[in-house]
Amino acid sequence: METKRFSYSAFLRGPSKILPSLDNSDVILERRDDEDLILMRAERFEAGTASLRIAARALAIVARRNVGLAEEVLAEELPWVTWLPDAERSECVRELLDHLIAGADTGELLPFGRALASWRSTAVVWSDPQLARELQGPFPGDGPEVPPPTSES
Numbered sequence: 001m002e003t004k005r006f007s008y009s010a011f012l013r014g015p016s017k018i019l020p021s022l023d024n025s026d027v028i029l030e031r032r033d034d035e036d037l038i039l040m041r042a043e044r045f046e047a048g049t050a051s052l053r054i055a056a057r058a059l060a061i062v063a064r065r066n067v068g069l070a071e072e073v074l075a076e077e078l079p080w081v082t083w084l085p086d087a088e089r090s091e092c093v094r095e096l097l098d099h100l101i102a103g104a105d106t107g108e109l110l111p112f113g114r115a116l117a118s119w120r121s122t123a124v125v126w127s128d129p130q131l132a133r134e135l136q137g138p139f140p141g142d143g144p145e146v147p148p149p150t151s152e153s
Contacts, residue, residue: 001044005030008037053104060097067093078116080123088126092119 002025011018011029019039021027027039063070071093075081084092096119099112126132 001025003028008032049104049107056097056100056104060101063093063097070097078120080120080127083123083127084119085126088122092122095119 004021004025005028006018006021008029008031018027022039022041026044029037029039031037059070059073062073067090071081071089074093074096075089081089081092095115096112099115103109103112125135
């Protein structure tokens with residue numbers, strides 16, 4: 001599906017010029033000082049939500065019956081999963097699926113997005129063996145004392 005972009009101010013000045021675009025595309029309203037907004041027809045939104053819910057539940061069923069297959073499927077879509085140690089890979093798959101299913105059911109996908117970003121960062125750390133060793137500790141003491149900031153007048 002095509003996505004068209006318009007400035008938010010153009011929408012405010014003349015919504016009747018932008019709304020017909022929704023017949024065959026979704027619309028992104030770009031804002032300067034805040035997150036962009038997306039306009040779409042309710043039917044497309046509901047179809048996307050229903051599709052996500054079905055796909056998430058189907059993947060969860062696969063994961064319950066065959067964890068290895070679920071890991072393989074996620075590793076295909078998220079290649080960085082292969083950098084995780086085996087135990088963490090299973091935990092990652094379980095946690096991402098839990099968030100995906102809950103998000104598909106409620107429409108709240110931000111926790112899934114946050115978990116995805118967090119696991120991606122964890123995988124990147126594991127991809128560097130030296131960094132992974134350093135971050136596992138032990139950590140020597142509390143580190144050097146940091147002087148309090150000075151106020152500039």
